[in-house]
Structure formats: C-alpha cells, structure tokens
Amino acid sequence: MNSLISWIHSSIIYGTVIMFGALGEIMTEKSGHLNLGVPGLMYLGGFAGFASAFVYERSTDNPNTLLLILIPLLCAFLAAMLGGLLYSFLTVTLRANQNVTGLALTSLGVGIGTFGSARLLSVTGSQSYSVASATSAVYTANINSVANLGAFGQIFLSYGFLTYAAVLLAVLLHLFLMHTRRGLNLRAVGENPGTADAAGINVTLYKYIATCFGGGICGIGGFYYIIEYSSGKWSSQNSLEAVGWLAVALVIFSTWKPKNAIWASYLFALLFWMATNLPTLTGIRIASSVTELLKMTPYIVTILVLIIASTRKKIENRGPASLGLSYFREER
C-alpha cells in the first residue's frame, strides 16, 4: 500500500513538471510555432529561479516569505520568457527554421544551466550540489494535518501550492483558448495565419506573445522541478532535459488540449515511474537494463496515440494546421 502511495505521490510531482512544460508548449504551438526548445527553456527557468533564490537566501538572515516566493518565480518566468523571445525573433521575424531554432535553444538553455551550476558550486564549495532550503521549505509547505488524513492526505494534499497551480493554469488556459475572443484569435493564427491577417488580427504580435508566455510557463516547470522534485537542490547532474522532451511528446498525446494535459501528464509520470515502482509493488525483480527499457513507455504510448489519432482522422484532434510553417504575407 505504501509503495503504491509513494508511486502516485512521486508521479504527481513529476507529472506536474511535465504539465507545466506541456502547457507552455501548447500555448506556443497554438500560434503555429513548434518550439523544440522546451528542455532548454526549462533549464533556463530552473536555473534562474534557483540562482535567484540562492542569492537572496544568502544575502539576508531573515528572508521574507513573500519575497522568497515572488523573486524566484518571476526570475524563472522572465528568464525562460527571454528564451521564448529569442525563439520568436528568429522564427517569426527572421522566419528561421523552427525545428533547428528550437533544438539550438535546447542546447543553449542546457549549456547556460550547466555553466551556471559550476559557478554556484564554486560559491558553496560543494562537490555535487547547492541548495536553497528556505525557498524550498516555502514552496513545499502543505496543509499541516496531512498526517492525520492518511492515504487521502498523502495522495491529494501533500504538495506545495505550485502543484495545484498547474491544474488551475491548465483550466484557465482551456477557458482562454475556447471561450475568449483572444483565444479564438490565437487559434486562428495557428490554423490559418492568412485568414487571421485578413480578419485584422495582428499575427506577429499574437505569435510573439504566445511564444514568450508559453516559454515563461515552461520556465516555471523547470523551477518547480528544482524546488519540489529535487527538494531545492541544484545538482550538476539533473535530468531536466528528459522531462522537457516528455513535455513535447505530451502536447501531441493530449491532442493540443490543455484539459487533456492534466490527466495525461500524471499518466505519463506513472508510466515513467512504472519501471522503478512496479517491481517493488508486485515483488517481481527485474534487471536494471529492463528498467531503462520500461522508462520508454510514455514515448511508445505517444506513438500509439499518434497512430490511433491519424487513423481516426478527426480533424479536431489534429495539431494547428499551420504548425511549423513560417507566415509570409501574400506578396507578388
């Protein structure tokens, strides 16, 4: 029983990281831009958030709780947003190839994170990681009476507020896309920018805002990974990049719908941790090489979903029609 609860518990935390990344990428892709820089953006956000918290904690003996929350959150969002801005400048204004730009952004983000972590380690003198414990404590604080609520409390109430914020964000994003005027306009930009342009929508502005905002959300995902999943430790060897790719795959899995991203990201995380948890749960021992194979399950499921979605041919389940295409205004 306990191992089942701990499997679910770790999956919800891990799934939340994926959810942030996927929501940011859904926002971006709805504008017709396929940003493969999600892992890089998560690194940027994670590093900026952690570094700002680390610096703030060391600068004062009595850190203010509100500032502990706001500074890293803003820094994470802004740093990744700048990454998104760079991406949109290259792909929207200069019309560079989106795939190449995204991959370059991933390399850039991972590189900056790695470079920065060397600096952080030299400050603390530690060999493997540095830690922002006060920030982590604020972010992972949960309802005090969890212990009394038993399994229910452990499964549903034992997380920091960002975990719930992710679900709220998904719902808000869904409402924005489906029930607001600007959401409709944004979807039109991703489906058919020529039509959107003719309807008087500022296509470039929408693409920029969606890409930058989407980037910022990915960045919060990276920060959440450091602060909640890694308990506030920035280690020189973290596997943020793998989560980033899971998030990109999840966008397809959730058929570009934020509300699907909620359950789908938890499912992805459950599948991802199946390899380590299932043997303990069932008592079957498996070789470590098989564990690594089992970790591929989310990707295999994504491929299966793609196959099923393409045979069903339901147009509503496809990605934005102009995804990945640069928009040129018709000119002779």
Place this chain on the structure above:
Amino acid sequence: MLFYYAKTGEGMNNEIAVKLTGITKRFGTVTANSGVTMDVRRGEVLALLGENGSGKTTLMNMLSGIYFPDEGEIEINGKKASIRSPKDAFELGIGMIHQHFKLVDVFTAAENVVLGLPGGMLLNLREAKEKIRSICEKYGFETDPDKKVYSMSVSEKQTLEIIKVLYRGADILILDEPTAVLTPQETERLFSVIRNMRADGKSIIIITHKLHEVMEISDRVAILRRGEYITTLETKDADEKTLAEAMVGEKLALNIDRPQPKGVVKRLSVKDLSCVSADGVPTLSSVSFDAFGGEILGIAGISGCGQKELLESIAGLQKTEPGSSIIYSPDGGEDEELVGKSPREIRALGVALSFVPEDRLGMGLVGSMGMTDNMMLKSYGEGSPVFLHKKEPQDLAESVREDLGVVTPSLATPVRRLSGGNVQKVLVGREIAEAPSVLMTAYAVRGLDINTSYAIYDLLNEQKKKGVAVIYVGEDIDVLLELCDRILVLCGGRVSGIVDARSATKEEIGLYMTKVGGPNA
C-alpha cells in the same frame, strides 16, 4: 423573391460610394495598374471585366487593404481614404470575398464570423448566431452557424464569406470571380442574394470574365485591359460582342514567323476526355480534338479552364474519367492508347511536356541543382544502376546552353540563381532534346522579355518544321494568333471552339473564351 428591388436607374440614388482617381500599382518592374480612374455608385452592381492579368484583382485588393497604391487617391462616400490594412477597409465598410476563401477549417461558421472582431473578453456566440440568422433571413441565405467549415461545400463556404462581410456591416462588397466554383443552380441563388443586397442599397463589385453573367447581374460594366482602365458602360446599352471587343482590345502586330505546315499527319487524337478534381468538380468535360505533326496547335482560355488538366492527362499525370481516350499515332507504328499508361511509358513513346508554372521552378526543375543535374532528372532510369554517369547529361546541358544561349556562370550553378528566361530555356531545351514527336508547352514565355520570347517561338517553329506536333498553351491571344496554325479555345473545361489562327479575329477568340460556343451560341 423576398424583396422588391428597383430595376437599374429607377428609384435609386446616384451617389458615388467609391471613387478611384489615378490609381497606379507596380510590383518591381511590372505595372499591374496604371492610372485607373473609375467610380462605383451606391445601390448598384458593377461588373469589373478583363482578361487574365488585366489587373482586376490587384485593383480590388487595394480597396480591401491587401495592397497599398503607389499613386492615386481613393474616396469612400465622398471622403478621402487611406486603406492600409484589411482592418481599415472593414472600418470603411468595404468587404472583399476572395477567390481563395479566408476561413479557418476547424472553426464553426459562427466562430469564423466573429474572428478578429473587437468586443468583450468572453466570446458570446449566442448573440453572434442570432445576428447571423437575421442576416440570412434578410438576404435569403441558408446557413447553419454551428457547422464546421471543413464539412461545408464550396458554395456554403462562399455564403459564409459573404455573411462574414455583411456581419461586419459592409456596404461595399467586392466578389472576386464568385461563380467560378459554383454550379448553375448555386450561381442563380448567389445572384438572387446579390439582387437583395442591391435593393438594400449596397454597392457590389463583381470581378468576372463571364460575359453572360455580366449581362445578367450587373448595372454597369467597367473594363480593364493590361492594367489600364478602358471604359465603363451601362449594361443595358452593351452586348456581349461590344464587351468582348473592349476586353481584348485591338490586335497587336507582333510579326512572329509562321511557316506553312508541311507533311501534316495526325499524331494525337483526343476523344471524350473528362477529368474531375479532388473536390469532385469537373475540370474537363468531353474534350475532343486532334493534334497534327508539323503544326502548332494553340490552346487559349481564361486561366484555370482545364489547360493544365488537359496537358497532364496527355502526359499521364492526371486521373481521367472512364470513357476518355487519347490515341497516339507514331510514325510507322501502331496506334497506342495513352490513357492508363504511366508518365514514363508515355514519355518513352515521344510525348514531352514542359510546363512553366507561375513560380517557374515548381514543376520540372529542381532549383538548388545545376543544369547538368536537372538534365539527369529525365534520364535517371538509364545507365548503371548504382553510379551516376554525368558525361551524357553534361554534354546535353552544354548543348542546350550553346544552342539556346542560356546565360549561366557554369553548368553546376543552381538554376534558381538564373534569370527567369534562362530557367525557361533550360526547361524547354531539355524537353526538345529528347526529340519528341509531340511537344507540349504551357506558358513557355511567362514573364519573359520580348527577345527571349522570340527565341522560344523560334525553338517551337523549328520543332514544327521537323514534323513535331506542338501544343502551345498561352495566355496572350496576340501571340496565339500569330504563332499557331489552329487554336483550340477552352471555356470552363469544355472545348468552346477550334479556329484557324490565320483567319480568326481577336474578338472571336475573346467570345469563345468567355462563352462556350462563342459567337455562334
């Protein structure tokens, strides 16, 4: 009819809704419109008539904010206007229904209508649907606001476009060739809606080249030719003949060499050729004609009347309908049925096609490869199965370069970097090099300057003298009249007429182009 509407001139004010003065628009060196001065009255249907490339759509795009004029002034309802974007146009009450619909496929009709409109943060589709229903009732449309665009027919999409424009409160509507995609019944329905709109005091501009429709629906006709405004006529004072004359203009003498055909033999016999597009619209209907070796058969027609489908059917690139037959009679050989053969088999029989699309590189050449490699595209099946033999294609490229005077730094220079004329010479040269017995070219002189065009005509004449059956699809009637021996005119996928190019007049061709059967119908 839901509404009583006034016939031309009665009970109608003659207020000017749109006034264009000296409008000029250039694209690089090409002048699309030069000094156009015309006006549109309130409550009238104005037909804008002209051949391909006469600048009708460009002119209207300047009213709808897609382009901005280089020179000239636009006045809307008596006030000077500067229309810099489609949004500006909406605000002035101008709405254009483009030939290619501007709709989002996965959206419903109502969502498409409200797209881009200002308003509250939340979408209130119920209100929009109400308004759409009332517009439909007022003008006699039928539409379902909840239907997704991807499941709509062409006519439904067009209806939706018109509703979109009316929803935005437009009182000047521009329709770019609205009937091109409609069946006769749908056209009738559209016309009754247009009449209702006119009765409501709206100004409607219809871009068209179908003369009978001009006569049926319009109050006045404005005629453009080669980017210039010619005249505006009251429809009731005009007939199809005068309109066709005004549209095609005086014949220009080009002095293209035209040798008498010698040793004429039947090469190609097309019978009951029919094609249907992917959307189920017929593109060719029972086309029958013969093509002879030693002559140039011209094919004329408004663009998109089946020219491409016709050539592609012969080359084996189009799926044809059952009952179609294309018989090829080679020298001293047995007759061959081309329908059902693969493009490669047809090519091996000696039927060559060179098609110059609007973007020149779209069909036939690979822009990033040099002349040599492009020559190899047609001979890849020959020689060693593994390694490339560059010698022969290189010789071929060299001879094309010398014979046709292709200007290129080297044979390896990507053809994309060559000028348009040189690209076309490479394309035509490669086809000729195969010594075909049927040579089909489409738009071979598209965008070329005069001298290069004449070089291409000479090439075609040389082939004709060799006994090749040349099929020349062209846009310029003057050229067709001077280069070809016979001209087949297509109109809406049908053979409108086949005339002797030596005796036919330009007006005759113009009438055939705009009406099946031409002057005799």
